[in-house]
Amino acid sequence: MMASMPELPEVETVRRGLAPHIEGRRIKRLVLNRADLRFPFPKDFAARMEGAVVARFTRRAKYLLAEMQSPKGKPFFWLSHLGMTGRFMLTPPQATTLEPGLYAHEVAPPVAAKHIHVDIAFDDGTKLAFADPRRFGFMDMFAAPETGSPFLKHLGPEPLGNDFNEGVLLAAAKGRKTPVKNFLLDQRVVAGLGNIYVCEALFMAGISPKRKAANLGAKRVARLAPAIRDVLARAIEAGGSTLRDFAHEDGAMGYFQHDFKVYGREGEVCSAPECSASVKRMVQVGRSSFYCSACQK
DNA sequence: CTTGGGTCCTGTGCGC
DNA sequence: TGCGCACAGGACCCAA
Numbered sequence: 086m087m088a089s090m091p092e093l094p095e096v097e098t099v100r101r102g103l104a105p106h107i108e109g110r111r112i113k114r115l116v117l118n119r120a121d122l123r124f125p126f127p128k129d130f131a132a133r134m135e136g137a138v139v140a141r142f143t144r145r146a147k148y149l150l151a152e153m154q155s156p157k158g159k160p161f162f163w164l165s166h167l168g169m170t171g172r173f174m175l176t177p178p179q180a181t182t183l184e185p186g187l188y189a190h191e192v193a194p195p196v197a198a199k200h201i202h203v204d205i206a207f208d209d210g211t212k213l214a215f216a217d218p219r220r221f222g223f224m225d226m227f228a229a230p231e232t233g234s235p236f237l238k239h240l241g242p243e244p245l246g247n248d249f250n251e252g253v254l255l256a257a258a259k260g261r262k263t264p265v266k267n268f269l270l271d272q273r274v275v276a277g278l279g280n281i282y283v284c285e286a287l288f289m290a291g292i293s294p295k296r297k298a299a300n301l302g303a304k305r306v307a308r309l310a311p312a313i314r315d316v317l318a319r320a321i322e323a324g325g326s327t328l329r330d331f332a333h334e335d336g337a338m339g340y341f342q343h344d345f346k347v348y349g350r351e352g353e354v355c356s357a358p359e360c361s362a363s364v365k366r367m368v369q370v371g372r373s374s375f376y377c378s379a380c381q382k
Numbered sequence: 383c384t385t386g387g388g389t390c391c392t393g394t395g396c397g398c
Numbered sequence: 399t400g401c402g403c404a405c406a407g408g409a410c411c412c413a414a
Contacts, residue, residue, distance in 0.1 A: 090407060090408090091408095123390065123391080123409085123410095147408080166409085168391090168409095169392095169406070169408075170391090170392085170393085170406095170407090200392095217391095218391085218392060218393065219391045219392050219406090220390085220391055220392080221390075221407065222408095223409095236410095260384090261384080261385095262384080262385080263384080263385070267385090267386095270408085272408085272409080279407075280407065280408090281407095370386085370387090372406085372407070372408095373405090373406085
């Protein structure tokens with residue numbers, strides 16, 4: 086079993102878990118326990134957040150996006166990125182203790198107090214904390230998405246949305262000399278994939294991570310686009326089941342227990358039927374690629 | 383425009 | 399047993 090890093094499916098699961106608890110609630114108080122995460126918090130972040138209502142809690146790529154309704158000013162957007170180890174922890178109004186792991190995206194021990202960087206209190210008593218030991222996460226604030234934030238400006242299509250298909254992928258791959266692995270990690274091509282799901286999608290599509298994007302060809306792209314969608318959709322389903330499970334047994338929620346086919350399985354026998362090759366690992370763009378050289382061409 | 387490399391951060395797990 | 403180091407990862411930034 087492997088804890089998974091927050092890529093699109095994990096972020097979506099966090100969104101679904103949190104949305105019903107915070108939508109429509111007003112932030113009474115927000116406390117920053119430090120001035121920065123990966124980047125500094127926006128100027129006057131706490132002051133501008135206080136008093137605002139979370140009108141809608143959405144997602145774009147790996148970003149959580151809250152539409153905030155401010156009584157004293159214009160609506161704005163609050164963006165959060167979980168980085169590698171970022172987690173939101175929710176305490177419902179009646180509860181007295183923080184519930185560590187609730188909506189966390191990975192198997193993790195309780196977070197030390199020193200890693201809790203943001204504390205939010207809502208007007209109904211709901212509390213929300215953001216913890217991130219490695220501080221690869223960050224938050225931002227802006228008036229309009231797409232134009233207002235450097236993080237959203239150049240994002241490609243949502244892989245599960247209507248704007249993503251083989252045609253788009255094929256067009257984007259044209260002339261790209263970079264390996265398909267690097268190509269799919271490029272958020273301008275398709276938004277929300279990370280190292281794990283790129284490895285899995287390429288395995289599912291039978292494509293070598295080393296293949297140049299420009300040399301994919303229509304046939305492989307026709308396998309790749311659905312593979313990307315399938316691998317993400319199934320992971321979201323798995324995340325959804327962890328959300329449902331939590332309602333019945335407390336404690337273990339939000340923990341993904343994905344069964345990856347190649348990721349993290351170096352040396353193991355390939356899971357494809359009839360294939361006896363072993364899963365290989367190599368480094369691309371400074372990150373591990375796991376693949377089966379017999380199945381992926 | 384494309385591509386590659388450096389940087390940020392810290393807990394974990396390995397080898398010696 | 400303890401130390402040092404590679405590794406995990408996303409996204410920005412800069413240079414060529």
